[in-house]
Structure formats: C-alpha cells, structure tokens
Amino acid sequence: MLSVGNFLSEDEDEYLQNDLNPSILKLAATIRILAEGSYQKGAGNDFHVSLSQSSVSKVFRECIEVFIMLCPDWISFPTAEEEKYEIKEHFLNNTGFPGVIGCIDGTHIKIVALKMEERFKYLNRKGFYSLNVTVVCDNKLRIRYISSHHHGSVHDSLVWNTSDLKQHLKENFGNGERNTWILGDAGYPLEKFLFRSADEGSPECRFNKIHSKTRNIVERAIGVLKNRFRCILGARQLHYTPDICGKVTAVCAALHNTCIHFKIEMPIVNTSPYVMSDPNDVEMKDH
Structure with a gap:
C-alpha cells in the first residue's frame, strides 16, 4: 500500500490533495473498504482514519478513479x-x-x-x-x-x-x-x-x-x-x-x-491441486 501511496503522491498529488485530507488517509480508508468489505461509515470511524461517512464516500470514488488509471501498469x-x-x-x-x-x-x-x-x-x-x-x-x-x-x-x-x-x-x-x-x-x-x-x-x-x-x-x-x-x-x-x-x-x-x-503472504485458499514448483517465486517485472 505504501508503494502505491508513494506513486500516487508523486503523480497524482494535485488530484488527491485538493482538500484537507492528506493522501495517506485517503488511501487508508480506500484500502480498508477494499480489503475488509466494510461500509464507508465503519471506515470513517476508524481511529487511524477519522473521516466522516460523506468524506469517505468522496475519497473512495476519487481513489478508485486514480487506481483505475494504474491498472494497465499492473x-x-x-x-x-x-x-x-x-x-x-x-x-x-x-x-x-x-x-x-x-x-x-x-x-x-x-x-x-x-x-x-x-x-x-x-x-x-x-x-x-x-x-x-x-x-x-x-x-x-x-x-x-x-x-x-x-x-x-x-x-x-x-x-x-x-x-x-x-x-x-x-x-x-x-x-x-x-x-x-x-x-x-x-x-x-x-x-x-x-x-x-x-x-x-x-x-x-x-x-x-x-x-x-x-x-x-x-x-x-x-x-x-x-x-x-x-x-x-x-x-x-x-x-x-x-x-x-x-x-x-x-x-x-x-x-x-x-x-x-512485493511477496505479500497469500490467503490460504483450498481450491486447486495445482502446485507451484516454488511458491516464493512470484516476482513481477519492474514497472
């Protein structure tokens, strides 16, 4: 998340920081909603995020629009x-x-x-x-x-x-x-x-x-x-x-x-007999 956040801060700074919320808070709220499936109110009430529900709604849509532009890179x-x-x-x-x-x-x-x-x-x-x-x-x-x-x-x-x-x-x-x-x-x-x-x-x-x-x-x-x-x-x-x-x-x-x-640990999903020869061999080409 921090690597993506740095990329956004560099390339989308004006877009993401057009109000009082720093980009890292916007990313934190968005990633929480994506990762946990939580509602916007819950994400806004998070101690580390502290945004109103209306702000979270706006932030989430903003971040999704920025992320979607990065999809072809990944x-x-x-x-x-x-x-x-x-x-x-x-x-x-x-x-x-x-x-x-x-x-x-x-x-x-x-x-x-x-x-x-x-x-x-x-x-x-x-x-x-x-x-x-x-x-x-x-x-x-x-x-x-x-x-x-x-x-x-x-x-x-x-x-x-x-x-x-x-x-x-x-x-x-x-x-x-x-x-x-x-x-x-x-x-x-x-x-x-x-x-x-x-x-x-x-x-x-x-x-x-x-x-x-x-x-x-x-x-x-x-x-x-x-x-x-x-x-x-x-x-x-x-x-x-x-x-x-x-x-x-x-x-x-x-x-x-x-x-x-970035070799972040995968959730355990028991759906396939396929076995990778080296489970840690998951590098992507540099972007």
Whole structure:
C-alpha cells in the first residue's frame, strides 16, 4: 500500500490533495473498504482514519478513479516471447500440459439491486444481481487479463466472444503463432488458441484430468483475489453503480498483482491441486 501511496503522491498529488485530507488517509480508508468489505461509515470511524461517512464516500470514488488509471501498469497479457516461454515451461513442468500461457474463468461479483427496468440484465442464473467478470491468470496467480463490466445475465462464452483478448489471440494465430493457448472450462467454445474441457463420455474425456489440474490455478487465483479484497467476496455485495463496481473489481485485481510483486503472504485458499514448483517465486517485472 505504501508503494502505491508513494506513486500516487508523486503523480497524482494535485488530484488527491485538493482538500484537507492528506493522501495517506485517503488511501487508508480506500484500502480498508477494499480489503475488509466494510461500509464507508465503519471506515470513517476508524481511529487511524477519522473521516466522516460523506468524506469517505468522496475519497473512495476519487481513489478508485486514480487506481483505475494504474491498472494497465499492473494487469497486462504476456506478449514478449521470453515471458511466454517462461510461463509455458512452468505449466509444462508442473502439470505436463504444453503451450499454456494462461487459464480463463468467469466469476460473479455481487451488486445491490438496481432500478426495476435494469434488474433483469444483472440477475444471474444463480438468482442474485451481479457483474460477470472474466479473469485470466498465469502460473504465478498473477491476473493477466480482466473484463469486469458485463451484466450478470451474460454467459461466459459471450464475454469471451466479445473480448479484445480473443481478438488479440486470433490475430496472433493468423500471424503464425502456434503452440500457444489458454485453458477454459466447458462454458467456453473450443478455439485454435483456447482449449476447453472435453464432453463427458467422449473418447477425449481422459484429457480432462490433466486439463482440470492445469486450469484449476485460475480458480485458486480468483479465491485468493476475493479473500484478499473481501469487498468482492460472495458474502458481500458492492453498494455502488455497476460502473463503479466494475472499476472496483479491476482495481482489486491490480492490487492483487502488486501484492504478488512485493511477496505479500497469500490467503490460504483450498481450491486447486495445482502446485507451484516454488511458491516464493512470484516476482513481477519492474514497472
């Protein structure tokens, strides 16, 4: 948090300090809301923050807008050949699956009920209002791509089919890139650059065991993300507009990557048989 705070103080000083609240208090209030899922009043009453609820509301939105501008610095899909080779080698050595540069999955982020005429768009198949968020992670649980603005009623395959990531991988394939793909579950279509699990009962279903072992790392990444930033945990719901909720989710993903970069201890999440060869080997490239 202090490293991000220093960055904000240097580059966004005028924006963040346009009133009497120093930037460190603004960051403290924002990080508490993100990390604990606490309400603004609770964050404002914190002994170390001491801001009114109205001030916390303003501060939170300000900080989210600043953080969202930093997201591209911390969330980027691998493009350098050396980095892609490193990721592929790690997956191959740990799971036996070649060519993998990431694993994809969707997760629902709860939001509060909206205007009656908009509710149907956000009501998901599980019966609650949400955003359908798509995440791609790499071998070190870093989030390399996130799409956090789709309605909860939208299917994972539609999110994928309209994504800039699909277009990027399609162009790479058209330019001759081979043996490079991401792994997804049965909710995604089979592509030349996306391997999904095989249908049960088919001759190819034996392939599912190694596929599942490899792909489950994205479930672990999502679990770590939500347990680090409990404002997006299933037991909570975000009390903001869908636009702000999408930005909050993306910001949490970027902060998750900074935690990995600075080797901050991960929450324990028991969701995956995937074992990293070196759990401490989580360095990100310098930014």
